[in-house]
Amino acid sequence: MAKRLSTPNPRTYIGSGKVSEIRTAIQALDVETVILDDELSPGQLRNLEKSFGGSVRVCDRTALILDIFNQRAATHEASLQVTLAQMEYQLPRLTKMWSHLERQAGGQVKGMGEKQIEVDKRILRTQISALRKELESVRKHRKLYRNRRQSVPIPVVSLVGYTNAGKSTLLNRLTGADVLAEDKLFATLDPTTRRVLMKNGTEFLLTDTVGFIQKLPTMLVAAFRATLEEISESSVIVHLVDISHPLAQQQIDAVERVLKELDVESIPKLVVWNKIDNTDEPLSVKEEAQKQGIICISAMNGDGLEDLCNAVQAKLKDSMVPIEAFVPYDKGDLLNDIHKVGMVEKMEYKESGTFVKAHVPLPLARLLTPLRQQVAATV
Ligand SMILES: Nc1nc2c(ncn2[C@@H]2O[C@H](COP(=O)(O)OP(=O)(O)OP(=O)(O)O)[C@@H](O)[C@H]2O)c(=O)[nH]1
Ligand SMILES: [Mg+2]
Structure with missing residues (x-):
């Protein structure tokens, strides 16, 4: 069924043949929602919704990620950030809500519909700027807290990695902290920092971060700035990889790209392969890791955690x-x-x-x- 277009169709993103193919599938399978794995323009979303018939919801990649983020936002700051991103996403797409009214009125009161959109946009813009102010003050608070923490200069180690790599599980393992670890995408939306006390008495702070994903919409990168800011202030970055995942290499590349965007390449980094227990041939994976100077662990059963702590310690010493x-x-x-x-x-x-x-x-x-x-x- 696959078909490649050299450029996306400006009206419907996918080609007209594909549109009717999906329409048939929608009717046959009683589909409620169609998800497209890319960001679509407001016009494309509207046109697709029209072609698929009234009751089907068409959702693009950004809207889906926003939905997941919205469900998972656990703290005040995270939910403010998500709400802000959602409103910014809605702003250019508002027209959609009114297209059915225009149709009902036979196009005659189009002018009225337009006015209503302007009113709605103004309301939304006011809400957005109020939200921005609130976020700013929440961030200031957090900065204060962070500065206070810096006066006791315990080094910070940031845990980064693709979503579902096992970051929260590892944090739990190492610190006994009760951070949400679930087999759901984006279980963590706020950095959670815990103290790790090593056998020789040395301490460091380990910070869990939100999972990275491929093609993170630019809008979201901005919205989650505060979450990611923490990474740039750490002494060491631990990049955790789910090595049992079939697309592990792609996930590694995606994370590295985001780290590059964050301009944190000067911070010493440790690559750690997790879920070694879940691989078909753990021994050969371990061998390969050793060749590359990578540490293998299982955050689940605790395998390799001592090696990890030693490696973190060596990296910390470098800094x-x-x-x-x-x-x-x-x-x-x-x-x-x-x-x-x-x-x-x-x-x-x-x-x-x-x-x-x-x-x-x-x-x-x-x-x-x-x-x-x-x-x-x-x-
Ligand atoms: N088999 C196996 N599963 C693991 C291991 N570590 C974590 N998991 C599982 O992987 C899933 C995701 O773990 P999390 O710790 O929530 O992943 P995360 O990286 O924090 O995910 P986000 O917060 O979404 O970025 C959970 O079901 C864990 O039980 C491991 O070493 N082996
Ligand atoms: Mg997590």
Whole structure:
């Protein structure tokens, strides 16, 4: 049944033969909704709806994603973002609601219909700008919170990956956090951050993010800016892949493209293959991963999680500054911080304080500057 057009039909997106083919199928199967896997113009949607008959809903890729996002939005900010994107999507498509009125009136009061559309558009625009303001204030709040968190400089590790890759499951595994993990697309719409305490006492914050998808409508990229913003502030990015998925490579490419758009290529990244338990030949997959320097895990049964933690730790160390400092006993809290967020290589207790050799995040290295100078003086 497939047919390739060199360019989409400007009126109906698909060709006229395909339109009648689908119309036949709609009647035969009593179809309620037709979904097209691309973004269609308002005119194309309207024309298709007309050709398919009144009661069929025609939905494009963007509208479908918006619907899913709408169902899953769990927090205030996420639902504001989704509502905003939905309104922006509706604005140029409003005419559709009135086309049936025009038909009923035999086209005579077309002018009236147009006026009504203008009124509706104005109402929608007012709602959109009110929503924008509200979102802005919610974001400001979150920024404040984030800044406060940065004053305790625990490094942040962001979990990114295609939707359904297992990010929330992994976060749950590593932290015992009760983040929604379900076999549904886009289970997570808000970044959820949890503290991971490693065996050697080092801590990092692990942030779950919304799943990436292919061909994310530009409109949605903008709407989810706040969610993705968090990624650009992390020390390490963990790219989780569902390696048991037949289209794994395409999903990897899609995620990499979005990361490129976000301009986060300078942040150290770890690629991790998940759902190794779900592959036909886990051993050969593991072998291939080893060749490429990739870590294999099963977030579900816990396989490989220790390797993952070690690799995250090594990457974190790359992002830190090597220091040698002499910390007097009355500054014991600094020593605590070094232990908590840094990686200690050597520690010697002297009469008046502690000598430390460690890797620490840049903000902490800055805090320690005076004590580092003292090292030079005492050694
Ligand atoms: N077999 C197997 N299934 C897994 C594994 N990890 C996660 N899953 C399943 O994959 C599905 C999706 O997991 P989630 O953790 O919700 O995926 P996600 O990446 O957070 O998805 P979004 O939030 O939609 O981006 C769930 O049904 C999990 O139980 C794994 O290691 N092995
Ligand atoms: Mg999730």
